[in-house]
Amino acid sequence: MKRIILLSASILFSVITFVMANRISSVPDEDNPxxxxxxxxxxxxxxxxxxxxxxxxxxxxxxxxxxxxxxxxxxxxxxxxxxxxxxxxxxxxxxxxxxxxxxxxxxxxxxxxxxxxxxxxxxxxxxxxxVEIVADRKHVDYRLDKKIVNVSQDINAAGGTAADVLENTPSVSVDIEGNVTLRGSGSFTVLIDGKPSVLEGSDALQQIPASAIENIEIITNPSAKHDPDGNAGIINVIMKEKTDQGLNGVINASAGLNNKYRADFLLNRRVGNWNFFLGGNYNNNLYPGRLTREQITFTDSTDRILEADGAFDFRRSGTQIKGGVSHDFSEKSTLTLEASGGNYGFGIDRSNRSHEYTIPAANDVYYVSRSIMNRNGRYYNLNANYTKTFDSRDHQLTAMAYFSQSVGESTDDQEDYNTGPDYMVEDVIPVSNRSVETEDEYEARVEIDYSRPVGASGKLELGYQARIDDEFENRLYQEYDHDSETWIENALYTSDLDFFRNIQAAYVTYGGEWKNFQYQLGIRGEYTYRKIDHEKSEDIFLINRLDYYPTLHLARQFKNDHQLMLSYSKRVDRPRGYWLEPNRSYVDPYTIRIGNPALEPEYIHSLELGYQKGWGMNFLAAELYYRNTRNLITRVTEYDDSLDLFILNIENLNNDHSAGAELMVNWKFWKWLTVNGSFTPYYYRIDGDINGTPVSEETFSWSSNLNTTFQITPTTRLQTNMAYRSKTVTAQGSREGFYYMNVAFRQDLFDRKLSATLQVRDLFGSMKRDFTNVGENFLQHVVMSREPRVLTLTLSYRINNYRNEPGDRQGGGGEMDFGGGF
Structure with missing residues (x-):
């Protein structure tokens, strides 16, 4: 209670300070009439x-x-x-x-x-x-506190997912497994229409169909109004919505070679002050690939070498149905009720051939490993939103209540066959094991936000949020006994974990103008209570703390559409649930994972300086950024001689520093040719201590994107996307660079009611994941490549001339509009 009182007093003091400062500054003077x-x-x-x-x-x-x-x-x-x-x-x-x-x-x-x-x-x-008017929008719009990716301009993403859209975007990188990183970090918050996603990070982005997305907001330095979670910021996916009278909608379907299917629909019906909407999506995609591994383990007397080669099939699937209703009580008062539910699934089927030998030479060992990993679950969420606008758009009250539940199960079945050099498995009894993990998670949120004008140019925002997460996990590990033909539990890898977290937050921001400058100051206070109870530990791991997250945004508008912006924010990256499990988890025949319930959050300080210049549809944007992470959560690989296994640990060990620049230009050379290019050089350094050994690694890397759109006729487009990611370092090794190219062709038919898009992804088969890990007594080199030249056809049909215009929703809390920008 003392912490809550302290938080409330701090917020109240901040409000009074901001209001008084505005009243003092609003006194007219000769230089500022x-x-x-x-x-x-x-x-x-x-x-x-x-x-x-x-x-x-x-x-x-x-x-x-x-x-x-x-x-x-x-x-x-x-x-x-x-x-x-x-x-x-x-x-x-x-x-x-x-x-x-x-x-x-x-x-x-x-x-x-x-x-x-x-x-x-x-x-x-x-x-x-x-004259026939075809309204084009820029691929990326720069705002003062976010980048807005206009999905309708990226025909290469047709039939794909949100991750495919981001593949062509500055600040974002996507690897061959669909893992998304934002400015080099895989830790970011995913929101859907400003609300939390049931799935996290890359998993969430891989499930959202691109055809159902209006735009995507990338917020790398959010204001205090937003959740501070995520090392790199927020990715807010804004879904399509219509408010026209009558019935309208859109239906999309796509099919690709080697079992790739996706379909979705969205229907809206507006009757007077009521709007009803219903949507759904389905996907089932298979991505075959190959993997090679070379591994050397050093001991006092021998070096043991493992050479493995194999194939894998990566699968993603899911269905979702959603619906809702909104009612306008008046022009300034709206209530929206929404519900959605569905299931998700992904997995990997692997088959590897391995050869182990030693130097000096001893007996060679040959074996075949086959594994099937499946992760499936179902979920639902409910949310209600109320908006009340007063005498102006800046004077508004909003309230949101959200509840979700997800139930999932993950299974991993493994069989190892000892063979000869020919790798024949006939008449060989395998060593079989499996792990099963079940989880049941609940999340509830309540948010209230209020904003109002203050004086001639000021704006005050206040808000409160309550977040409760409750999660139970059970992990079971079994080994198959061929004599009794039964599965026997291995207690060493079996356990239960109960996770509970309660976050109470309040924020205040104040923005205004002073001479030729626009500014916004903000502070967010959060009280966090976290409890982890593990059945195999007598300890109960608690966090009970109060944190503050200040933010600052400044802008200077010059003549002729020049704009300069500066921003700062403090953020937090909270440990994922599976990082906190202290029991041993089976990964593969060579590796186990051990979590750490004592992990504490990372704290991030982020500074950005941006410049924009516009010429109508053409623009130039540049950003400089610096990010420092303290208490860095670090994944450490060790080799245990006694177990003859690699152990993946996770600790708060290091600090890191990231600095870089993002340069982007969008230029329409002629009516038929538009080019959007970006170049991102960046520097990364990590300092810390791993197993008593000081670590200091640094690298200078760069990446680039080039999107070219050819408007062949008013209804025909050709688009190419090329990207390069240079080599970079990790805490224990490096990742090699790679490049790729995608091509798409789109034809609109029947007065643009029907669109057909044909695309080829990874045209040259050059996209791969090639990384090396080096430790005190081991070296690993792994190369993973996925199916190249993926051909997909997507059809989109619009009902009653459904168009992809933007709506009024502000997503994750609106934007700071200081007058200007692009």
Missing amino acids: PRGILTGRVTEAGSNVPLEYTTIAVYTIEDSSLVGGTVSDPEGNFEIRKLPYGEYYVVTNFVGYQKKVIDPVHVTPDNNRVDLGLLEMSVDKQSIEE
Whole structure:
């Protein structure tokens, strides 16, 4: 209770400080005269489709001189700041639409925040007969606190998943197993429409169909309004949504060579103030590949060498059904209820041939290993969202309640056959074992967020969040006795674990303007209670602590669409549940894993400096970043002579430093050619101590992406995507570089109601995973490659001209809009 009181007092003190600071700074002076703000939203009349890049100009009524202007963002919103008090008229213009004039508009001390509301623009029928307009959006939009990946512009991701979309995106790398890293880290938070995902990280991104995604927000330095979880930040997936009257929807289906199938649908029906939606998806994909392993173990008298070669089939599958209803009580009050449920599955079937020998020479050992790993589960989640808007879009109250349950089972069956050099397994009795892990997890959240304008240009945000996670895991390991033909439990690898965590959080942010600068300050306080109870340990592992997470965002807008931004945030990376299991877990015939219930969270300090320059649809963006992780959770590989096994441990051992730059350019050279390229050089250093040995490794690496789109006809596109990832180091070794190329061709048919996309992934078969681990008495080298030249055909059918326009949802908590940006 004392900690809760301290947290509440801290937040209250922060609120009072920010408000008082704003009131003091709002006193006018000669260098900073009081000025007003003009806001609104532009849409197409009838369809309510937002109109991006609409020109908004403000003229004085007295002499029609231009005093301000801007262009609308992808949601159709605009904001013009620093308007002197006076009487004006506003003109909106967009090619193919009739000009709209709003007259008069009064900006006064008593009315210094003028919201023009919804501005509907009618299609100019004469213009539309003369020219066909195809509205393209940039592949990546840069905002002050996020990057927004527009999925509709990436035809290479058709028929794929969210992970496939991110494969072509700055800051993100995806390996051949679908593992996603954000700025070199696999630790990030995945949200879906601003709400938590039942699955975590790469697993969640691999299950979300790209065709159901509106856009993806990449937030590497979130404000205090967001959860601080994740070393590298947040990936927020915004799903498609429609609000037009009547029935509309979209159906997608894709099929690829070697058993790759995916389908999804989304239907919406709007009746008056009610909106009903229903969606579902199915996927079943097989990815064959090959793996080679070379391993040397050094002892005092001999060196033992293992050479293994084999094939594997990697499988992913899943189904989901979701539905919901929203009701507009008024233009400013909406309640949405949603529910979803489904199942997921993935696994690997392996078959390896291994040869072991020693130097000096002794008897050679040959054997065949066959293993089948399956992980399956089912889940459901329920959530309710309420939004109340007051006198302006910046004055809003939102509330969210979320509950989910997932039940899963993971099985691993292994058979080893001792053979001769010919690897024949006939009449050989295998050594058989299997492990079964079951888990039952519950998560509940409640969030309340409030924002309101303060003074002429300030904005205050407050919020509270409660998070409860409860998880039970049972791990069973068995060995098969061929004499009795029964499975016998091995108690050494069998155990139960109970995990409980309660997080209570509150935050406050305050943003505003000072001369030519825009700023936002924030702080988040979190009280964490974590308890781990393991049946084989007499200890109960507790964490009971209070943490603070400050954030800072600054922006400087220059003339001619130049913008400079600086941000800082402190974040936390909490240990995953399976990292905390203290029992031994079987991995393969050579390896076991031991968790650590005493693991503590990592703490990350992140600093970014960004620059943007825009020329309409063309832009240049550059970012410099630095990230320092303290109390770094480190995976350590050791060789145990007594067990003749490799042991994977995990400890809080090290600190690391990451620094780099991200350069990106989007340029439309001609109507038929658009190029989007990025280049990311970065430096990484890790310092620490592994098994009493000081460790200091550093590397300079780089990566690049090049996306080229050819608009052959108004309904025909060809797109290529090329990427390179250079060599990099790890705590105990290195990973070799690799490159790949994808090609896609899209044809729209029947007045764009039907689209067909043909794509080839990894055209040159060059994508692979090649890594080396080196320890005190061992060396490992593993190369993994997956099926090349994957050919897929995707069909998409739109019901009642369903279009991929952006919605109004702010996802994971909205964005800081300081007036400007792209």
